[in-house]
Amino acid sequence: MKALQKQDLLDCHQRIAEHIHRTPVLTSRLLNEISGAELFFKCENFQRMGAFKMRGAAHAISRLTKEQQQRGVVTHSSGNFAQALSLAARSLGVDAYIVMPNNAPQVKKDAVKGYGGQIIECEPTLTAREKAAKKIVEKYGATFIHPSNDLDVILGQGTAAQELLEDQPNLDNIFTPVGGGGLIAGSALAAHFFGNDCKTIGGEPFEVDDAYRSLKSGKIEFNETTNTIADGLKTQLGDINFPIIQKYVDRIIRVEEQEIIEAMRLIWERMKIIIEPSCAVPFAALLRERTSFKGKKVGIILSGGNVDLGKLPF
Structure with missing residues (x-):
C-alpha cells in the first residue's frame, strides 16, 4: 500500500x-x-x-474510471453501506447491485430500493454473500466495493x-x-x-x-x-x-x-x-x-x- x-x-x-x-x-x-x-x-x-458511510461510498465510486462506472458497482451489506452505495451510485449516475441476506429487515430493503439499488437476495451467510457478489461481477463486469476494507x-x-x-x-x-x-x-x-x-x-x-x-x-x-x-x-x-x-x-x-x-x-x-x-x-x-x-x-x-x-x- x-x-x-x-x-x-x-x-x-x-x-x-x-x-x-x-x-x-x-x-x-x-x-x-x-x-x-x-x-x-x-x-x-x-x-x-x-x-457516515455515504462519504466512503461516494469516494470509492468517484475514483472509478468512466468505463468501470458504466458497468456498475456491487457490494454485500444488510445495513448502512447498502443504502450508502445505492444513493452514492444514483448521485453519480451509476448502477448499484446490492447483495442482501434474505432475512434482512424489510425496512432496510425498502430503503435500498428507494435509493435506486438493485437487490439480489441470498442466504444469510458470508459465503453466500460473497458468492452472489462474485456472480454479479462476472455477469455485468461490475466493480466490487467493500464496505470498510x-x-x-x-x-x-x-x-x-x-x-x-x-x-x-x-x-x-x-x-x-x-x-x-x-x-x-x-x-x-x-x-x-x-x-x-x-x-x-x-x-x-x-x-x-x-x-x-x-x-x-x-x-x-x-x-x-x-x-x-x-x-x-x-x-x-x-x-x-x-x-x-x-x-x-x-x-x-x-x-x-x-x-x-x-x-x-x-x-x-x-x-x-x-x-x-x-x-x-x-x-x-x-x-x-x-x-x-x-x-x-x-x-x-x-x-x-x-x-x-x-x-x-x-
Whole structure:
C-alpha cells in the first residue's frame, strides 16, 4: 500500500463535497458536566442516508474510471453501506447491485430500493454473500466495493473527522465506534494529518471486541458471538484497515450493553437527536473512563441515526 499523505484526504474531500452534507458539530453543556470533558459531537446522523458511510461510498465510486462506472458497482451489506452505495451510485449516475441476506429487515430493503439499488437476495451467510457478489461481477463486469476494507472507502470515512478538526483544531481526542474498521482507520488518519497531537480512541462492545483483541495480539482476531445491541459493529476488521489502525489508533475502550443503552438514551434525551445504538458506543466508552479525559477537548463521531423505532431499547 502506498504511503498516505495529507493531500490524499484533501483530494478525497474535494471529490465528494458535492455529494455529501457537511454535517453540524453540536455541543451540550449538560453532557460536558456529566463527562467532565468538553465534548464536540460530529453529527453524521444528519448525513445523506443517515450515516457516515455515504462519504466512503461516494469516494470509492468517484475514483472509478468512466468505463468501470458504466458497468456498475456491487457490494454485500444488510445495513448502512447498502443504502450508502445505492444513493452514492444514483448521485453519480451509476448502477448499484446490492447483495442482501434474505432475512434482512424489510425496512432496510425498502430503503435500498428507494435509493435506486438493485437487490439480489441470498442466504444469510458470508459465503453466500460473497458468492452472489462474485456472480454479479462476472455477469455485468461490475466493480466490487467493500464496505470498510477499501482504501478509497477509508479515506472517504476519514473526511468526517477532517471536517471536525477544521472546525475544532485543538481536540485532544477523537472517539469513534469500531465495526469493520473503516471509520476508525479514516478518522485516525485525519487526526494524524489535521490534528494537533490528537489521539484516536475506539469504542467497542465487550460482546464483539475483535478489534480490542487484534490490537493486543498484533493479528486480526474474530468474534465467537455477536450478541450486541450495536448491530452495526458486528463486522470484522480487514487487512487494509488493520495496519492503519495498528499505526495510528491510540487504544480501544470496551463497553457493556447497558452502558451503550444509557449513553444512547442520554443523547436522545439531552441533545434531542436520533442516534442508533452503534453510534452511542464511543460516548459510552468516554463515560466509562471519564476520569482519564477530565478537562480534555474531545470530539465524538456520531456515526448514524438509522434506528428501528419499533425496537428501541428504552
